[in-house]
Amino acid sequence: MRGRAGGGAEPLFRASQPPRLPGGPRRLCALPPPRAARGGGGVGWGGGRDWPDGGSGRGGRRAPARGMAGRRGALIVLEGVDRAGKSTQGRRLVEALRADGHCADLLRFPERTTEIGQLISSYLVKEKNLEDHAVHLLFSANRWEHVPSMREKLHQGITLVVDRYAFSGVAFTSAKENFCLDWCKQPDIGLPKPDLILFLQLSPEEAAERGNFGNERYENSSFQEKVLQSFYHLMNDKTLNWKTMDASKNIEDLHREIKTVAEETMQEVQNKPLGELWK
Ligand SMILES: Nc1ncnc2c1ncn2[C@@H]1O[C@H](COP(=O)(O)OP(=O)(O)OP(=O)(O)O)[C@@H](O)[C@H]1O
Numbered sequence: 023m024r025g026r027a028g029g030g031a032e033p034l035f036r037a038s039q040p041p042r043l044p045g046g047p048r049r050l051c052a053l054p055p056p057r058a059a060r061g062g063g064g065v066g067w068g069g070g071r072d073w074p075d076g077g078s079g080r081g082g083r084r085a086p087a088r089g090m091a092g093r094r095g096a097l098i099v100l101e102g103v104d105r106a107g108k109s110t111q112g113r114r115l116v117e118a119l120r121a122d123g124h125c126a127d128l129l130r131f132p133e134r135t136t137e138i139g140q141l142i143s144s145y146l147v148k149e150k151n152l153e154d155h156a157v158h159l160l161f162s163a164n165r166w167e168h169v170p171s172m173r174e175k176l177h178q179g180i181t182l183v184v185d186r187y188a189f190s191g192v193a194f195t196s197a198k199e200n201f202c203l204d205w206c207k208q209p210d211i212g213l214p215k216p217d218l219i220l221f222l223q224l225s226p227e228e229a230a231e232r233g234n235f236g237n238e239r240y241e242n243s244s245f246q247e248k249v250l251q252s253f254y255h256l257m258n259d260k261t262l263n264w265k266t267m268d269a270s271k272n273i274e275d276l277h278r279e280i281k282t283v284a285e286e287t288m289q290e291v292q293n294k295p296l297g298e299l300w301k
């Protein structure tokens with residue numbers, strides 16, 4: 023995801039966007055407008071929040087605290103090297119899930135609109151230099167600051183599609199000199215555990231041929247190759263549900279595969295408790 027330098031990411035789903043009225047299944051979640059939509063500045067928290075009747079939820083009607091059927095949403099993470107297509111697929115997935123009548127929101131990390139996120143952004147665009155350990159902890163803090171709203175939404179029945187998560191945090195920092203995977207994982211222990219991690223596999227060479235590669239701090243192929251190796255180490259962890267997707271496929275074919283796996287996962291986990299990462 024590009025074009026967020028200087029803070030102020032553009033919303034992926036604008037609050038003004040009219041809710042979709044699916045012809046398919048009725049939505050199972052109903053909730054008040056997100057804080058981000060009320061307070062402004064939020065990104066990806068489903069400004070296009072949809073109520074079952076297509077209403078806004080404002081105007082006196084009280085929303086239930088949980089999904090109507092008591093089911094939780096799935097936490098689905100997209101990972102991969104820079105330019106693998108995570109943002110493209112994340113947007114497509116949320117659009118498709120919503121069109122099918124599911125409640126789904128898109129979130130991305132780093133979430134550059136918060137104070138921590140703006141500091142991270144200025145580091146990534148090379149306006150600011152930060153010590154490597156410190157920036158690693160900032161990336162993690164940026165995730166933790168969103169945990170309360172993530173948990174709330176998941177328990178309200180909203181599926182969250184997350185563009186990068188703790189795995190990027192570990193893969194990028196551990197690709198630097200003198201960082202081990204174990205140290206890098208520590209600050210993210212206990213985050214909500216993803217139900218599915220879609221690894222968009224693409225060689226750094228192919229990724230570098232995609233749009234605007236080379237502008238931000240980590241965008242060079244030799245570093246991205248080290249990042250890829252770190253991802254492979256993380257993928258050996260069989261306590262996590264990694265699925266490798268061939269990101270060299272065209273956008274539509276890849277989208278269809280991702281949607282199928284995502285829907286299976288949503289079905290499987292809806293009555294299961296949300297886990298804690300690396301615990
Ligand atoms: N399957 C694909 N085939 C060819 N081009 C693609 C594909 N998916 C995405 N792209 C293009 O590659 C570029 C990067 O895509 P996108 O922003 O989705 O990747 P990303 O993984 O989110 O990148 P980053 O992590 O660097 O923000 C965009 O120009 C996008 O249109």
Ligand SMILES: Cc1cn([C@H]2C[C@H](O)[C@@H](COP(=O)(O)O)O2)c(=O)[nH]c1=O
Nearest residue numbers: 023024131132161186187190191194240
């Ligand atoms: C979450 C996270 C990300 N990074 C790196 C990975 C990318 O190079 C940038 C973010 O770019 P995007 O276009 O906004 O996806 O930051 C990282 O080093 N640590 C992290 O925790």
